[in-house]
Each structure stands twice: as structure tokens, then as C-alpha cells.
Amino acid sequence: xxxxxxxxxxxxxxxxxxxxxxxxxxxxxxxxxxxxxxxxxxxxxxxxxxxxxxxxxxxxxxxxxxxxxxxxxxxxxxxxxxxxxxxxxxxxxxxxxxxxxxxxxxxxxxxxxxxxxxxxxxxxxxxxxxxxxxxxxxxxxxxxxxxxxxxxxxxxxxxxxxxxxxxxxxxxxxxxxxxxxxxxxxxxxxxxxxxxxxxxxxxxxxxxxxxxxxxxxxxxxxxxxxxxxxxxxxxxxxxxxxxxxxxxxxxxxxxxxxxxxxxxxxx
Amino acid sequence: xxxxxxxxxxxxxxxxxxxxxxxxxxxxxxxxxxxxxxxxxxxxxxxxxxxxxxxxxxxxxxxxxxxxxxxxxxxxxxxxxxxxxxxxxxxxxxxxxxxxxxxxxxxxxxxxxxxxxxxxxxxxxxxxxxxxxxxxxxxxxxxxxxxxxxxxxxxxxxxxxxxxxxxxxxxxxxxxxxxxxxxxxxxxxxxxxxxxxxxxxxxxxxxxxxxxxxxxxxxxxxxxxxxxxxxxxxxxxxxxxxxxxxxxxxxxxxxxxxxxxxxxxxx
Numbered sequence: 001x002x003x004x005x006x007x008x009x010x011x012x013x014x015x016x017x018x019x020x021x022x023x024x025x026x027x028x029x030x031x032x033x034x035x036x037x038x039x040x041x042x043x044x045x046x047x048x049x050x051x052x053x054x055x056x057x058x059x060x061x062x063x064x065x066x067x068x069x070x071x072x073x074x075x076x077x078x079x080x081x082x083x084x085x086x087x088x089x090x091x092x093x094x095x096x097x098x099x100x101x102x103x104x105x106x107x108x109x110x111x112x113x114x115x116x117x118x119x120x121x122x123x124x125x126x127x128x129x130x131x132x133x134x135x136x137x138x139x140x141x142x143x144x145x146x147x148x149x150x151x152x153x154x155x156x157x158x159x160x161x162x163x164x165x166x167x168x169x170x171x172x173x174x175x176x177x178x179x180x181x182x183x184x185x186x187x188x189x190x191x192x193x194x195x196x197x198x199x200x201x202x203x204x205x206x207x208x209x210x211x212x213x214x215x216x217x218x219x220x221x222x223x224x225x226x227x228x229x230x231x232x233x234x235x236x237x238x239x240x241x242x243x244x245x246x247x248x249x250x251x252x253x254x255x256x257x258x259x260x261x262x263x264x265x266x267x
Numbered sequence: 268x269x270x271x272x273x274x275x276x277x278x279x280x281x282x283x284x285x286x287x288x289x290x291x292x293x294x295x296x297x298x299x300x301x302x303x304x305x306x307x308x309x310x311x312x313x314x315x316x317x318x319x320x321x322x323x324x325x326x327x328x329x330x331x332x333x334x335x336x337x338x339x340x341x342x343x344x345x346x347x348x349x350x351x352x353x354x355x356x357x358x359x360x361x362x363x364x365x366x367x368x369x370x371x372x373x374x375x376x377x378x379x380x381x382x383x384x385x386x387x388x389x390x391x392x393x394x395x396x397x398x399x400x401x402x403x404x405x406x407x408x409x410x411x412x413x414x415x416x417x418x419x420x421x422x423x424x425x426x427x428x429x430x431x432x433x434x435x436x437x438x439x440x441x442x443x444x445x446x447x448x449x450x451x452x453x454x455x456x457x458x459x460x461x462x463x464x465x466x467x468x469x470x471x472x473x474x475x476x477x478x479x480x481x482x483x484x485x486x487x488x489x490x491x492x493x494x495x496x497x498x499x500x501x502x503x504x505x506x507x508x509x510x511x512x513x514x515x516x517x518x519x520x521x522x523x524x525x526x527x528x529x530x531x532x533x534x
Contacts (some may be wrong), residue, residue, distance in 0.1 A: 042315070046312075050308075079460075183507040203322070204319040204320060237375075
């Protein structure tokens with residue numbers, strides 16, 4: 001069984017190293033790491049088309065396997081791993097373990113999640129794993145859970161066009177209250193741009209997103225983390241709002257040959 | 268009425284200039300352009316958190332209004348525009364006109380669409396507009412349609428968490444067959460990575476995605492473009508696969524206190 005690991009914190013991050021060690025310990029697993037050569041968080045689903053991708057095979061360390069550092073995004077790494085670096089396509093893509101949560105709206109910006117999205121686009125069952133803290137991190141339990149969940153996915157398969165987004169509370173195993181299958185909650189940010197001046201007196205901005213309180217019922221990812229539960233959210237890639245297709249059809253949009261009188265915007 | 272325009276081809280691209288001219292001609296419209304200082308296509312929903320965002324107010328040209336060039340992604344531009352640059356939030360965000368289609372799977376990678384996603388996240392009705400060709404481009408009709416559709420959206424509103432993704436065939440107005448409300452089709456790419464060697468003999472890769480045939484019924488964006496119809500696809504931001512939430516709940520996932528015997532991956 002071939003496993004492709006990637007992340008957005010960069011190939012040397014503790015999270016992916018913990019994941020690698022855990023998967024290497026699984027009998028019969030062949031583990032490949034293809035990950036960004038440096039931190040690529042908040043990279044969304046960017047792919048690199050304007051410059052070449054350079055790949056460096058790096059020392060996989062004690063646990064063995066093969067590791068490749070790429071000067072690209074997490075989505076690049078999955079695409080390149082599947083299409084050019086691995087001897088054959090992996091049976092599963094695991095992205096993480098991210099340092100910090102990927103809850104609610106975070107998934108739009110998350111490089112960790114985007115790697116799993118790319119896996120699904122390429123037809124490979126994929127999961128994204130995040131540890132919901134930024135300090136005093138112990139990836140041990142998260143790595144163990146990732147291996148367990150990967151095994152379940154391998155045995156049962158995943159519905160088409162669906163990845164699993166996993167968030168794990170930063171607790172010792174005995175403090176974890178269980179596992180919840182959740183929907184995405186809301187994780188509003190107060191998007192504050194700090195206004196600063198450079199050494200030449202020129203204004204610039206730096207995003208200083210303040211995370212507001214985690215609100216969400218027990219059925220949401222946000223809520224389950226608050227309750228010390230591992231959150232597993234199925235995320236689909238069908239972005240069409242099928243309900244609104246019908247609604248919009250009633251708008252009677254025209255191609256513009258006969259634009260409505262005074263059509264267009266009236267302020 | 269305040270309109271925020273952005274794109275991913277860069278502030279000097281013909282597409283956004285055509286859009287600006289068209290919106291400036293609307294009585295009462297106050298038009299702001301906040302766009303990347305250079306091409307940012309395939310940037311997905313990346314945002315810039317690791318370095319500062321620099322903003323340059325540039326000459327808006329004959330049509331007037333105000334224009335800002337930002338060294339960031341389309342999503343950055345919308346966030347910064349709404350939160351820091353515009354005197355008050357816009358009533359609508361229009362992203363484009365993109366040079367080239369954003370159909371089917373393209374929307375995951377598209378900087379044009381990601382700008383509209385950011386608009387929706389910020390609670391502002393948003394549309395993304397693309398012209399489905401790369402050469403001999405005439406943005407005139409596309410800009411006209413964008414103004415018309417923005418007017419409809421302004422009058423009628425959009426359902427929560429839903430943007431409109433518009434693709435326009437590269438035809439003269441009289442050749443446009445009409446408007447179709449569609450779902451996202453499939454636009455498979457054959458992801459070929461070209462293997463090349465740098466001047467020092469080192470291997471590198473360059474993504475050379477070959478676009479396969481456009482397949483899709485008349486109810487899809489892909490199909491409607493083939494039929495010379497303007498395609499309007501409602502895209503929602505609810506990524507939870509609600510059906511699969513129930514399904515996964517039956518898996519009986521455990522937190523790992525009692526991992527199943529031989530649990531995890533068996534190769």
C-alpha cells in the first residue's frame with residue numbers, strides 16, 4: 001500500500017515527521033513524502049504554472065521511505081507526486097499534521113486541505129489532519145489517529161468527490177472524549193489590517209486576522225473541538241448550488257440583445 | 268452604489284479595464300479597482316500572511332474612479348479593499364474579466380473565482396466573469412453582460428453563501444445564443460509535467476496541463492459554452508457533504524482508546 005504524505009508547514013515540520021514515523025510503522029505501507037521545501041500556509045489551492053518546480057530528494061531519516069522537497073505549494077506536491085515522482089499512484093493521500101486548526105471557513109485558505117482537494121481531483125482518497133493548537137504541540141496522538149482513519153478509509157473507501165477534514169484537540173490520548181462526525185462550523189475572523197510604515201515612510205498593510213470566539217453547536221467541527229472530541233468532517237467538491245440553479249432559472253436572464261429598459265445597476 | 272472590481276490577470280489587463288469602463292458608464296456607480304500588480308492566475312484562494320501588502324494608487328485613466336495595485340493575490344485584494352481601502356463596503360464585487368475560461372474543476376485553481384469567494388465570505392454579493400478564449404479577445408460584450416448581471420444581482424440579491432460564476436463565449440453579441448443557468452461540468456486535464464534540465468544539468472518540472480475535450484451536457488457550464496450560450500453557475504460555499512455526515516456516522520469511529528485489533532492500514 002502506497003501512502004503519499006504532504007503538508008503546508010514544510011517538509012521539516014514536526015507534524016509531517018510524526019505522520020511519517022507513524023505510517024512507516026504500519027506493516028506493508030510504502031511511504032512517500034512530497035512536501036513544500038518551506039512553509040506554505042494560507043496558500044489555498046494555488047498551483048505553480050509560472051515557474052518551474054524543483055525537486056530535491058532529501059534524507060528520509062531513520063524511519064526510511066523516500067522524501068522529496070518541492071519549491072511549490074501543497075497542491076503542486078500532490079500533483080507532482082502522483083504524476084511524476086511516485087512509481088505508481090498512491091492508495092491514499094494524507095496531508096498534515098497541520099500546526100493549528102483548519103475549522104469552518106479556514107478550509108478555503110488552508111494549504112493542508114488543498115492538498116487533500118488535489119488528491120480527490122486526481123481520484124485518490126484523501127484526508128487532511130490538523131492539530132488545533134499552535135504551542136506545546138505533541139503530534140503523537142494525532143498521528144496515531146491519522147493512521148487509524150487512513151486504515152478505515154482504505155478498507156471502506158470514500159464517496160466520490162469527498163475528502164475527510166480532521167481536527168484533533170491538543171490533548172493527551174486519555175483526555176480525548178471521542179470522535180464526532182461533523183459539519184463545518186463558522187470561524188469568523190476580525191480581519192484587521194495593521195497599517196504600518198516602511199523605513200522610507202511608505203504605508204503598507206499586514207493582515208492580522210483576529211480569530212473571534214469559536215461558535216458552533218455540537219454537530220460542527222468548531223463545537224466538537226470545544227468538547228474535546230476529534231472532529232471528522234466530510235468535505236465535498238461539488239461546488240454547484242443545485243437549489244439555486246432552479247431559482248436563478250426564474251430570473252429570465254437574457255443575453256443582452258434586448259436589455260431591460262433601465263437595466264443594469266441603478267444606484 | 269459602490270462596486271469593487273478585481274481580477275487575477277493583474278491591474279493592467281485588458282479584461283479589468285473593459286469592466287471598469289463599462290461600470291463607470293453606469294449612472295450613480297462608484298467604481299473602485301483593487302487588483303494584483305501582476306498576473307496571479309492559478310493562485311487559488313491563497314492569502315498573504317507572511318509578508319506585507321504594499322498598495323500603490325495608480326492613475327485610473329479617463330473613466331475616473333480610483334484604482335489600487337496590490338502586491339498580493341485576488342483574495343488579498345478583496346479583503347484589503349473591503350477592510351482597509353474603500354470608504355465603505357461595496358454593494359457588489361465583480362472579478363474579471365478573466366482571459367480564458369473558468370469551467371468545471373478550474374474553479375478550484377482560479378484566482379478570479381477566489382476573489383468572488385472572498386467577497387461572499389465577507390458577506391458581499393459577488394460574481395466572477397471569464398471570457399472563454401485566450402486570443403483575439405474582445406471584452407466588450409462580456410463587460411456589458413457583467414454590468415447587466417450585476418444589476419440583476421443588486422436588485423434581487425443572491426442566496427446566502429452563493430456566488431455566480433459566469434463564462435462568456437468569445438463571440439460577437441449577435442452570435443451569442445442566449446444565457447444558460449448551469450452546473451459545473453467536468454474539465455479534465457491531462458496533467459503532464461515536462462521534465463527538463465537546467466543549465467547545470469539539474470532536473471526540474473514544469474506543469475504543462477493539456478486540456479482534454481470539453482465534455483458535458485447542455486445543463487453544464489462546459490456544455491453551454493459549446494452551444495454559444497453565456498453560462499451562469501451558482502457556486503456555494505457550503506463545503507460540508509451533508510449526506511456523507513450520516514454515512515460516516517455509521518462507521519463507528521473511535522478515539523483510539525480501544526483501537527480495533529489489527530486496526531489501521533493493512534497493505
